[in-house]
Amino acid sequence: MTDIMTLHEAPNWQLYRLGQLFDERKEKVSDKDYPPLSVTMNGIVPQLETAAKSDDGDNRKLVKVGDYVINSRSDRKGSGGISSHDGSVSLISIVIKPKGVHPRFAHHLLRSTAFQEEFYRWGHGIVADLWTTRYPDMKNIRLYLPDLDTQKAIADFLDRETARIDQLIEKKQRFLTVLDQKWAATVTSTVTNGLGSDVRLKDSDLSSVGKVPEHWTVARLGHIGRCANGINIGGDAFGSGTPFVSYGDVYKNAELPTEVSGLVQATSEDRSRYSVKKGDVFFTRTSETVEEIGFSSVCTQDMEDAVFAGFLIRFRPFKKKLVPQFSKYLFRNQALRSFFSKEMMIVTRASLSQGLLQKLPVLLPPLKEQEEIASYLHHVEAKHLSISDKTQESINGLKEFRSALITAAVTGQIDVTSWGKQGQTDRRLDQIEEDMALREARACQ
Structure with missing residues (x-):
């Protein structure tokens, strides 16, 4: 098998094994003495206060300034970097100290796509997306290196050139953020105020909403439908069977996909109890942070024989209460997001209960007006997505x-x-x- 890192042999570069260039740091410490760090795709950063806290804070790995840290699991491929902080990381991370390589060159080298693929190739496990690469294997990775002066020149070059590229990326990402904020504000304003500008208003008694159209109804979610948790089943039941609506299907989509990739062996009783029907709204129930709790996805057509995950709550509205396409926008508006953030308490893992979800205040226009609002927002969303997709490209x-x-x-x-x-x-x-501008021009024709 060919080593990815040795496919190209540059003049005057020498062949090494990684273990010749780095020493593993294995010292165990407590996060009380060394603040917790996160190993991310953007490098090594202080852990956020909202991140899930381990119960084993006294059993972590020491990290010193200048160490390279990489997550050993393949599902975190690309997470790593040279640390600018003293601190501690979870035991799943590998911590190595450069000894024969320029630190900034090492940062770019070990974060390169070529190295990440090679690191992943040395992993072991049952399935590819859960492989783990251990240091005894990692240290045998072969790679070519130039002399230290050339390493510094390459590091200087990459620091300079990637900074220019990053500035452009950041500029476009800020534009996307503004677009998303504008779209979110449009949704919230429309589902709380309607489309008319001359309607009579009344006090909603909701601090996050204020006044609402006088002819709208304000109700708690539990008064307009029923909630149910999803199926809990052993891991060996997955991979075949009936459609399975997962946490990711809901978190990533305001409208549930008509086809899902998950499959599970479910009994006829399960398929009846955990059914997925048109008009159902699914909410994410558990997460590591409050920000990821209560995300919704609406089902717009019956999903035959499907069941849904135990990490979700299904809300099934009573008849003639909610238009499905209106639900899509209603339950993702900012006012409802603030309700979850305000009401939830987090310990080690955030969890949304049916009791709290049933208290969620909901604004209900007449059904015909719900259809009009949904149609308007669908049109605005299409324009938003067109611009957003081109920018992301x-x-x-x-x-x-x-x-x-x-x-x-x-x-x-x-x-x-x-x-x-x-x-x-x-x-x-x-x-x-230029390519991007050309595609945008063609799209507008």
């Missing part, structure tokens, strides 16, 4: 170029001393922007 192009540039530099495929002088980055960035 441009961001993806920049990220791909960034990744390719790093891999090419740390494996000696490009001469960094001549690259900048030739204006290669400028031309590539200009090309990405």
Whole structure:
């Protein structure tokens, strides 16, 4: 089997095994003495207060400034970096100390796509997405390295060039944030105030909403439908059987997909008890943070024989209470999100109970008005998604170029001393922007 990191042999670069360039740091510490750090796709950062806290805070790995930390699990591929902080990480992470390699070069090298793929290739496990790579295997990875002066030159080059690319990405991501904020505000305003500007208003008695149209009804969720938790079943029941609506299906989609990828062996009683019908609204029930609790997804057509996960709550409205397409927007509006944030208490893992969900205040326009609001928001959403998707395509192009540039530099495929002088980055960035502008122009025709 060919080593990914040795496919290209640059002139005057020497072949090493990773264990010759790094020492493993295995010292155990407590997060009381060394603050917890998170190993993310963006590097090593202080752990957020809202992150799930381990019950084993006294059994963590020490991290010192300059150490490289990488998550050993394949489902976190790409999470790692040189730490700028002293602290501690979970035992699932590998901590290594550079000893024969420039730290900033090591940062780019070990975060390169080529290295991540090679690291993953050395993993072990039952299924590929749950593989784990241990340091005894990692240290045998072979790679070419230049001398320290060249390493520094490459690190300087990548620091400079990736910063330029990151600025463009950040600019576009800020634009996406503004777009999303504008869309979220439109949804909240429309589902709480309606489409008319001259309707008479009344006090809703809800601090997060204020006044609402006089002819609308304000009700608790538990008064307009029934709630039920999903199926809890052993892991060996998955992989075949009937459709299974997962946590991810709900969290990622305001409207439930007509086809889901999950399958589970469910009895006829299960299929009846945990059925998925048109008009059902599913809410995420558990998560590591409050921010991910209570996300909703509406079912717009019956899903034959399907059941739903135990990490979800199904709300089934009484007849003639809610139009499904209106539910899609109603239950994802900011006022309801603030209700969950305010009412929930978090310990080690946030959990939404049926009791709390049933207290959720809901604004109900007449059914015909619900249809009109849903139609209007669907039209606005289509425009929003068109602009958002094009911007995301441009961001993806920049990220791909960034990744390719790093891999090419740390494996000696490009001469960094001549690259900048030739204006290669400028031309590539200009090309990405021109391609994006051309696609946008065609889309508007």
